[in-house]
Amino acid sequence: MEQAVSAADANRKFSTILRGVREGNSYVVTSHGRPVARIIPAYREDETASGARAALLARLERQDIVQAGRWTRDELYDGR
Known part of the structure; x- marks a missing residue:
């Protein structure tokens, strides 16, 4: 389970947070109540990335193929 901690508290209690991360x-980390970062044990990073990749691939497999046609370079980089 993840614990929410404000950016100010994370700054003040960084060594305590690192100790907690070592324990799993x-x-x-939140800023003005909005999540901005996640501090996780290093060994979980690979698990998180591979889980996100698997979820994305599963979602793409379920979606219908859309024929979008060909785009020009100007259309791709129009900025709209």
């Missing part, structure tokens, strides 16, 4: 805890 995870933290979500």
Whole structure:
């Protein structure tokens, strides 16, 4: 389970947070109540990335193929 911690508290209590991470805890750092970062044990990073990749690939497999046609370079980089 992740614990929420404000950016100010994370700054003040960084060594305590690192100790918690070594014990397997995870933290979500918030700024003005909005999540901005996640502090997780290093060994979980690969698990998180591979899980996100698997979820994305599964979602793409379920979606219908859309024929979008060909785009010109100007259309791709129009900025709209």
